[in-house]
Amino acid sequence: MATHAPSHPASARAAAPTRYDDQRERLAAYFDGTARKAWIDLTSTAKVSGIRATVRAGRDAMREQLLDWLPDDLRRTSVLDAGCGTGSLSVEAARRGAGVTAIDVAGGLVEIARERAPSFLGHGDIDWHVGDMLDPALGTFDHVVAMDSLIHYNLDDMVWALSRLAARCSRSIVFTFAPHTRLLGAMHVVGKAFPRSDRSPAIVPIAEDALRDRLGRLDGWTLGRSGRVTSGFYISHGLELVRR
DSSP states (O other): OOBOOOOOHHHHHHHSOHHHHHHHHHHHHHHTTTTHHHHHHHTSSSOOOHHHHHHHHHHHHHHHHHHHTSOSOOTTOEEEEETOTTSHHHHHHHHTTOEEEEEESOHHHHHHHHHHSOSOOTTOEEEEEESOTTOGGGOBEEEEEESSSSTTSOHHHHHHHHHHHHTTEEEEEEEEEOBOOHHHHHHHHHHTTSOGGGSOOOOOOBOHHHHHHHHTTSTTEEEEEEEEEEETTEEEEEEEEEEO
């Protein structure tokens, strides 16, 4: 289970880059607004378009990869699902015996996650939250998973967020970023051309070498496993950070 720390929301907000706070609020509004129905369908067995089907398949493959990087037996361990969405990864971690703290900025998605979660999870359990995954009041954890929850942040903010998660994690962090490919770079540029009111929060492509260089300086941590998933329009790269 998580070890809970005193809450210091004011100081936590003061320390956060303004860009991170602003982007987090945009994500909450987007996933609780126009994207809510589409995201619920995407993460279910409902019939979706061909493009969305490839995204669903890609997300399923990435979730399996990140889960494979966690121990098979998670009993007596705590896991933070940072950006839990509709809860699929949280449920699988709990089934392995973990005490999962699942949090997302979108209250509507967390509500769906609660409804979908089975009543019996064996030795595991899930504590659902709506809010900021970096909130120190959530406590400390053995493992942190951040699947596709950092892909809307630039390199500086991503590294800053990972350093905050690392301060509350004792064993490993597995996360994803959007790799800078020709396709994602073009989509990012084109996306900026649309009026702000008509577009979703942009996925920010990150150069892998630059990210590795920055994370290589994270005190007490080393880079571990790495793996990319490409499925139609879904392109995501998983990385593992391991406590030395």
